[in-house]
Amino acid sequence: MIRTESVWEILCYERKRLKQDMTSYDVALQNLFIGQTVFARYNNRMYRINRINYDQTPYSEFTLADGNVTSLKGYFEKLCNFVIREDHQPILVSEVKAKQAGEASMVVYLIPELVYRTGLTSEMRHDFRCMKELSAYIRLDPQSRSQTTTRLLEKIIGNEWDIVLNKDLDFPSRELEAGRLYGADPQGYA
Structure with missing residues (x-):
């Protein structure tokens, strides 16, 4: 974040x-x-x-790889077109x-x-409302995650960068049965 x-x-x-x-x-x-x-x-x-x-x-000031000396402010203004306001x-x-x-x-x-x-700051972590709001974006159910990924793929494909991606989200998988846990009860727990 x-x-x-x-x-x-x-x-x-x-x-x-x-x-x-x-x-x-x-x-x-x-x-x-x-x-x-x-x-x-x-x-x-x-x-x-x-x-x-x-x-x-x-x-x-610092020395560049080519041996020239420049200030940090000059470097960012020249190379990145950033104007540093606070000196x-x-x-x-x-x-x-x-x-x-x-x-x-x-x-x-x-x-x-x-x-x-x-x-996150510690204040954010301890703020219940903030964490609840954040979890709505982080902990998505599989359907929502698939829709979000599909929208992202459509944005990437629809731009002018000539990137080609497969829209298909199918991949081989299998569903495993829930295992049994054994502890005090010899029959196990489902």
Whole structure:
């Protein structure tokens, strides 16, 4: 689940909520974001936040693979056509591990304005109405799941990408009989 509010909006909310108490603010941000997964819409990737760097801003510079030096703000404006509005936001740091042996791990700097939190907060998990509403979308009966999948396939087939997919949802399967459980009763339980 990807939320619609950016990490920057959450940072601003926490700042207002804690009314400039920087110690509480830092602790709250560490609890909110460290170890959490965020989604970057500019490259459709997920990143796990390892730390928040308050010493860096969108104006912080880094070296590109070709040796050129650029700021984070300039990089996103040039490459992704994103205009970063807030210049004084901290940078989120994600340490991406190497996928194959011999590759170096990589440090990714994320601008809070451009990334979105994923998953549920503890408040959402404890809110009965929220979980009930969410379960209507997550726990579908087989008929509804089939209809949803069919609608998705029709959208994909009907677009201009020239993707060809089989509309048939038939696949080989079989129905198994319910097994018997044996415990205190030697006859078993159905």
